[in-house]
Amino acid sequence: MKRTSPEIEQKVLEMYQGGMGSMQVAEKLGIAKATVCAVVRRLGGKVRTNSEAKGITSEIEQKVFEMYQSGMRSRQVAEKLEINRQSVCDIVRRLGGKIRGDRAMSAIKQYSSKLTGVK
Numbered sequence: 567m568k569r570t571s572p573e574i575e576q577k578v579l580e581m582y583q584g585g586m587g588s589m590q591v592a593e594k595l596g597i598a599k600a601t602v603c604a605v606v607r608r609l610g611g612k613v614r615t616n617s618e619a620k621g622i623t624s625e626i627e628q629k630v631f632e633m634y635q636s637g638m639r640s641r642q643v644a645e646k647l648e649i650n651r652q653s654v655c656d657i658v659r660r661l662g663g664k665i666r667g668d669r670a671m672s673a674i675k676q677y678s679s680k681l682t683g684v685k
Contacts, residue, residue, distance in 0.1 A: 578605045587619055617657060622649060625677060630654055631661045
């Protein structure tokens with residue numbers, strides 16, 4: 567694996583800390599998004615979570631978790647807080663919760679792979 571030059575690494579850090587997203591930095595410099603994140607970490611920077619990049623605060627994350635754990639569906643939480651449904655699921659998982667339906671989807675995949683022999 568080819569390592570990026572110190573000049574490029576410094577540019578990555580400056581652009582990222584200047585507010586650009588990892589994908590934007592990667593596209594602008596012609597490198598992989600994973601490289602951007604690795605460089606930022608290696609140079610002592612903090613990689614933003616998807617929530618942070620979308621402007622979702624820790625208070626909103628906590629509200630998402632509480633609403634979902636209280637029995638609301640992810641779609642309902644998303645609509646109520648005006649965020650993406652996938653973000654709701656990501657937040658719940660990151661905060662240690664389980665998404666209802668994950669077990670059902672897992673069972674369907676397992677049953678399907680038994681029938682087809684494909685995993």
